[in-house]
Amino acid sequence: MKKLILFTLIVAFFAGCYYDNEETLYPKLDKGCDTTGVTYSKSVVPIFQTNCLSCHSASQYLGSGGNINLDDFNSVQQVALKGNLFGAITHNPKNSAMPKNGAKLDTCSITKIKIWIDHGAINN
Ligand code: HEC
Incomplete structure (x- = not known):
């Protein structure tokens, strides 16, 4: 019995400290999805331009974007770090589902x- 407990502890210990790498954390559900070198300017901004700025641009956000300016890095970072950005695009019931009245990204x-x-929502 003691041996079994020890064995279980050892297994749990080693299983607990495997190294997280991007490939295992983000399996390529979408085979054509290139997730190497993701940056704010190269990866996130184009998604916003296509799907979000019609309401959340610098000139629109006060009227139609719920006061959230996704055309400004600092305000994007704020909603990102609060968890509301990810919640909104994954349609978490705690958030407003985005894009509003549109199909999920x-x-x-x-x-x-x-x-x-996850890499800190930095301006890269
Ligand atoms: C048709 C206009 C429209 C589009 C397109 C749109 N939004 Fe919004 N968004 C809003 C409005 C209005 C609100 C304020 C909350 C509400 O009314 O649901 C909002 C709120 C939010 C919030 C705050 C959610 C919360 O729970 O606090 C986030 C984050 C957000 N939008 C991100 C996005 C992102 C990212 C996109 C693109 C993928 C997007 N929005 C597209 C209109 C829009």
Whole structure:
């Protein structure tokens, strides 16, 4: 019995400290999704331009974007670090589902935004 407990502890210990790498954390659900070198400017901004700025641009956000300016890095970073950005695009019931009144973003776009947030939501 003692041996079994010891064995279980050893297994749990080693299983607990495997190294997280991007490939295992973000399996390529979408085979064509290139998640290498994700950055704010190269990966996140184009998604916003296509799907979000019609309401959240610098000139629109006060009227139609719920006061959230996704055209300004600092305000993007704020909603990203609060968790509301990821919640909104994954349709978490705690958040307003985004894009508002539109189809959910594709998995690849959501994955890229998640990688960017997980790496600190920095202006890169
Ligand atoms: C049709 C207009 C429209 C589009 C397109 C849109 N939004 Fe919004 N967004 C809003 C409005 C309005 C609100 C304020 C909350 C509400 O009314 O649901 C909001 C709120 C938010 C919030 C705050 C959510 C919360 O729970 O606090 C985030 C984050 C957000 N939008 C991100 C996005 C992102 C990212 C996109 C693109 C993928 C997007 N929005 C597209 C109109 C829009």
